Amino acid sequence: MEAMISLAWKTLRHRKAGFAGAFVALFCAAALVTACGMLLETGLRGALAPERYAGAPVIVAGDQFERRVVDKGEGETKVKAKALSELRWIPENLAAGLAAAPGVEKVVTEVTFPAGDALGHGWESAALTPFTLKSGRAPEKAGEVVVDASFRGESFTASGRTYRVVGVTHQALPSQRTVFFSTAEARRLAGRPGLVSAIGVFPQVPVTVKGAIAYTGDERGAVEFRDGDNARIKLISMGGAMGGTSLLVAILVVVGTFALSIQQRQRELALLRAVAATPRQIRRMLGGEALAVSAMAGVLGAGAGIMLGFWLRGRFVALGAMPDNLHLVLSPFPMAAALLATVAAAWAAARVSARRTSKIRPVEALGEAALEKPGLPVGRLIAGLVVLAGSVVLTILLTTLDTEAAAGPVTMLTALAWTLAVSLLAPLIARAVTALPLRGPGAGGYLAARNLRAGTKRMSSVITPLSLMIAMTCTILFVQTTLGAAAHDQAVAGVKAETVLGPGASATAAREVPGVRAVTEVLRTSVRVDLERYGAQAVTPRGLDQTMDLGVVAGSMASFGEKSVALSTKAAGWFGVAVGDRLALTLGDGTPAELTVAAVYTRGMGFGELTLPHALVSKHVDDPRGTLLVAGGDRAALSEAGPLLSPAGNSSSGGAAVNYVAMGLIIAFCAIAVVNTLAMSTSARSREMALLRLVGTTRRQVLGMLRQETAGAVLVSVVLGTLISAITLSAASLGMTGSLMPSVPPLGYLGVIAGVAALALAATAIPARLALREHPAEAIGGRE
Structure with a gap:
């Protein structure tokens, strides 16, 4: 040993x-x-440190989770909890009960709402941070505000109204801009009569409140940054x-x-x-x-x-x-x-x-x-056939998955399984390819053809990382383009309005523009059905037929009202409901609702799996500012009512960029593997190259031989990698979009192939040139 x-x-x-x-x-x-x-x-295990609530030892707020008791069988139950996407507000009158609790010296109520590019609050809640005045005074009238130290200027505009800046604070928070209004104006802008977003309690004492939860320490950060749980x-x-x-x-x-x-x-x-x-x-x-x-x-x-x-x-x-x-x-x-x-x-x-x-x-x-012995060891051959069969099973499974959350991991696993099958069976593939009567020009082409036939093991070891890189890169890049193109196409086909106005646009102002036939207010949100989250939109029913075509296949949007819901065909299948059935769901802030299914439509990727009444949803989201779809009217005149967007602007998603960054590391690893393998393979052939030089082969012919060998391996790998990604992408596309044809930009695909080829040729040429610098006799004498 x-x-x-x-x-x-x-x-x-x-x-x-x-x-x-x-x-x-x-x-x-x-x-x-x-x-x-x-x-x-x-x-x-990550925690969110509070910023806005850092000065309050205790924050009383609503439960930011939707909880449900689940029967595990045999008399056992457990509570499942899912984070809410919107803030759950609490009654303002809870403050009086908290103020009377033993040990409590002061309570501070808080309302939070979007105000321009900042978050608005009432000045009475400045103590929660605490914010203190650097200059000026507190806001006393409806038209006055206090801004944080990051602002510049003497006025501030929010909700179409200009406010006069009467004070500036010493502080500015790193993650959010802050504006304080008078108490009455803050309550009006928040639009939640009798409700507050949180209550601060001073000092830290045990408090119990029915219908709310007391948060301390880093728990306060989870209330302040409600997207934190989603991020986790x-x-x-x-x-x-x-x-x-x-x-x-x-x-x-x-x-x-x-x-x-x-x-x-x-x-x-x-x-x-x-x-x-x-x-x-x-x-x-x-x-x-x-x-x-x-x-x-x-x-x-x-x-x-x-x-x-x-x-x-x-x-x-x-x-x-x-x-x-x-x-x-x-x-x-x-x-x-x-x-x-x-x-x-x-x-x-x-x-x-x-x-x-x-x-x-x-x-x-x-x-x-x-x-080299021809053929494969029996164990490797059996393993290759088993993995090949498993790849087929995964591909079939992938065609049945119709959500990105479920299909994403299986898509990567399917591509890897096919690549593993290719890796195990690569010697057979290499032997079949080298049996073809293919040969490049000149002495280099002759030598390359003979070397490939004699060294199928070496060729198979090079094919694996090249195929892996092409398959993984194409799968990672083009699964996103496939989903994005499907959503974009549905949005373009479904938006009938000539003009789309961005967040903050005034629906009232848009309706007053001459020639406007209909204005539809649209909000993006999410809801939960049986604790599972689904993307949804909320729309105003009036004039909807002139601004939006959801591709209705059952029921009618003409009957869509304040107690209705429309579903995509996928969602209707998930929930097992049809037109006329009742559907129980939970809005973003945890408010339960039971609605009647008015219609079923096909364009769920472009508009959301559920369509809800705007009047219902707008009261239960943190930011009620959405987009406007406007039929008719002059675009120049409408631009005064709000920012203009493209017709499909609401179908875009920032998730693709995150996926590109995350999975791009896998692509980089595959690229390193390609360079690594080719450099190892070429460096180990220095003795062979030295012998070729001694028998009269020129440096140019040796380099030509290596280039043509690499080009042959790249060509085989392009075919294999493209085939693997095409099978995987087609299965994923069929499951998620209903179409067998994925969206693959030609220039993007050619860029991947060109990049892999350039990488492979460089990884071969550089170590070969270094090896050829040494005198042939010394190269042979200095190595095995």
Whole structure:
């Protein structure tokens, strides 16, 4: 045992270039897993520090979760809770009861509402931060405001009215701009008579309030930043999906890297078998090498993963996917998990890759190293066929998933499963391709064709990362374009209005413009049905037929009123309801509602899975400012009523950019794997290139041979990767959009192929040119 470990260390010292590839793959794997683990742990344990409520020791507010008792069977029950998307307000008269509680010295009521590009409050709630005046005085009249220190100017405009700035505070919050109105004006603008968003209690004493919850510490941040819980849920799902995908990709890449490394050492391992090294000793040596390399790569990669995690957080904050005051949770668990996963993957990869070599009988060892055996080992062939069958099953399953949340992870898993099948069966694919009578021009083409036929194992090891990169890149990029195009097409087809006005536009002003036939007010929100969240829109029914066409296939929007709901065909199937049925749901702030299904429509991706009455929803959202669809009227005149948008402007989503950033790391890892594999493969052929030079082959012919070999591998990989992504994207598109044809921008696809080809050629040419600088005799004499 000690002798084999000593030999493992010696081989590491004397084969630095060969193990550099494995180190790079493991380093990147550890960094990715660590970063994903940090996101996941932040979603599970992260806390939001309060800003606006930092000065109040206790905040009394509504329960920000929708809770439901679920029967687990056998008399057992459990309470399930889901975060609300809108703030649940509480009665203002609760303040009197709190003020009378023992130990309470002061209570402060608070209302929060959107005011221009800031959040508006009544001046009486300034003590919750606390805000203090730097200059001026408190607002006393309806037309006066106090602004925070970040504002400039002598006036402020909100809700179509201009207010005079009468005071400026010392403070400004980092995550929100703040404007204070007089108490009466704040209550009017909030539009919730008799309700408040929160009540501050001074000092911190135990208080109990029926119909509300007392929040202390960082719990106050969850009330102030209601998107924080949603962000944490996104981090959990994103971190889990990214981590799982990264780990699967890492295992595939690491196995391929070790297989290539061991393949390049066939002569060395054959010699060890010939001098009586046992299979167990060979496996121990290779396992020891893998453990040594993976331990070093895992530790360094985990450290780099921390920096990667902070970079990801910065991008998500910039894209609005998480609030700035939701800080990453730092603990040893993600790094330990990354190190363990890296070491386990490397050890398993080395043992699996060495299994066939270590079993060769000593008398056959050198012959096995000198000549490739045709065909595949029976175990690998069976595994390849099993994974191929599993890929077919996953593809069929993907066609049945009609929500992005359910289909997203399965889409990545399907692409990976097909790539794994290609990886396992790659030698057969390479042998079939090289059997074709294909040959490039000149001596380089002749040499390339002969090399590809003689070295199918080498070609198969190159095909795997190239196919993986093309398949994953196309899948990640074009699943987003497919969903975006479907939503855009439905929105364009369904918006009949000639003009769309953005948030803050006045419906009254728009209706007064000459020539306007109809104005539809539209709000975007979400609701819950049986605790599951669904995207919804709220519309004003009057004149809806002139501004919007939802593609109704059952019922009629003519009967749509204040107690009605219209559903997409998908939603109707999910809920098992039809026209005339009653549907119980919960609005964004937790208010229950039971509505009658008036219509079923087809354009759910463009307009939301549910359509609700505007009058009902506007009272239960944090920001009642939506868009206006205007039929008729002059666009120039309408622009005075609010900002102009494109007809499909309400169908866009910022989630695609977040997905691109998150999954882009997987693409980067695949790119590194491509460079790594090709550089390893080319560097290991320095002896071969030196022999070619000695027998009269020119540098140009050698480089031409390598370019044509790489071009052949790229061509095969393009076909395989494109086929994998086409199957995966078609299945995902069929499930989510109903169309078998995904939306793939031609220039985008050509850009992916060109990028992969350029990367592959560069990864081949650079190490080849470095190897060719050395004199052929010295190259042969200095290497095995």
